[in-house]
Amino acid sequence: MTIVSEPKLECEVLAAAKEGADKEQILSEMVARAECCVDHLCGCK
């Protein structure tokens, strides 16, 4: 079995949304995720 991506620990998943999270960690999570609210808001604009 070849592992392409390793499992994420639950503490890693929650880290950026927990009290006292590091600012850089929060920013990198927001940018890396490229989720709906980072790239564009919902609505045909």
Next chain:
Amino acid sequence: MRASRFNISVPVGDGKRLLLFNTLRGTLATCDLADLPMVLRFLSEGAFTPATEEDALFLSRMLELGFAVDDQCDEIEVVRNRKMVGMHDPNRLDVIVLPNMNCNFACPYCYESHNPSSAMSDEVERRIIAFLEEQIPRFSVLLLSWFGGEPLLNYDRVVAISAAAQRICQSQNVALIGNVTTNGYLFDERKARGLVECGIYNYQITVDGPPEIHNRTRPLRGGGGTFDRVFESIAILVKTDQRVHVSLRVNFNHQNIDSIPDLLALFESSIRSSLRVVFEPIFGDRCLSATANMEAPEISDRLFQYYAMARDMGYDVTLGGLPIGQLVYCYAERENQFIISHVGDLYKCSVSRFSPDDRVAYLDKQGAVVRDEARWRAWFGMDLFDEKCYSCKYLPLCMGGCRRARAEGGDTGSYCKLVPTNASFALKTIALGGFEELLCRASGVKDRMVRDVD
């Protein structure tokens, strides 16, 4: 020990290999012929009592990778906890401001009602700045987004509030991420510089195709094409500051999707790396809706094809990868996210008519948030997930779908409340049926068998 309920397997290479993905932990693995008997036995039996040392080692490895879980592990509770943590995220303040509900364009697919006399007053600006002064110090990051209407119809208001937000963020050591969703028609060099000086580096501008197509789908309200000015605005913006990034959005349906290559060819190669392409299906009206007029696999195939083409041409293609560890479906599920209208009313979802009857709160004279408790509870009080989400293997990736669609019971264009529009690319592929293809690409496998085993 048992198999995780969130395992997805995809046969590849004439069934001689298997891709194994766990949507909760994000583990992605390829299983070769030698592994297959044990893996298939594991998947079909849920887990099994190890008869040999090899069995025990295999199961231990599956546990480590998240493909198996302890009997005591409640995976649903893990997902529910993620959603709760995401909804109550104390670190980021998301503020979306609508300085008007007016627009100089008349796009036939637009879902908004525009009012030419709507514009934010000095008093509402004062309340918003008071709100920002009170709120920003409690957070680490402010995400300030300008939306509308067309926000640049009230450029001075945008600059005034953005500059205030920038000043407060700097004094409180809070990071500011600023962005503007604009049709791009009103830009010039002075305005571009003014916005950049306020710390706004992210812009979304929509171009629906080459001139003959764009001018039909995004005309001026009084008639007339808009392509040339919008095209020029994009060039002005990206040349203003190297930190500027423009999301070049194409709203597509069956009528314009195949014009995307022609559009991509029009931009100078020197600015393409500053343009992040975003292809979004038009929703709403059945005559115009992409999902109502195209088969899902057709949309999915075209998206793969045109994103690959854009990447080859030098555009920024950032699809977000597999959404592992997603906490909420979208920004509107976060408690510390507010859409502030031009009259100071607060809403959650940006796909709205922004009628006073729908507001969840408003800003009082001191800029404090006064909730309309019944509507606030109606938005946040619903179950974390719909009943059928609990048996869905994709739940940890999507986190339950569109809250508005769930509240209103509306059609989303997919089989559940996952909306194929505006969601991340991976979620689109789930809604449109191309997720296995995405997994194959993520793992570097090219010879996918088109057959599911789950």
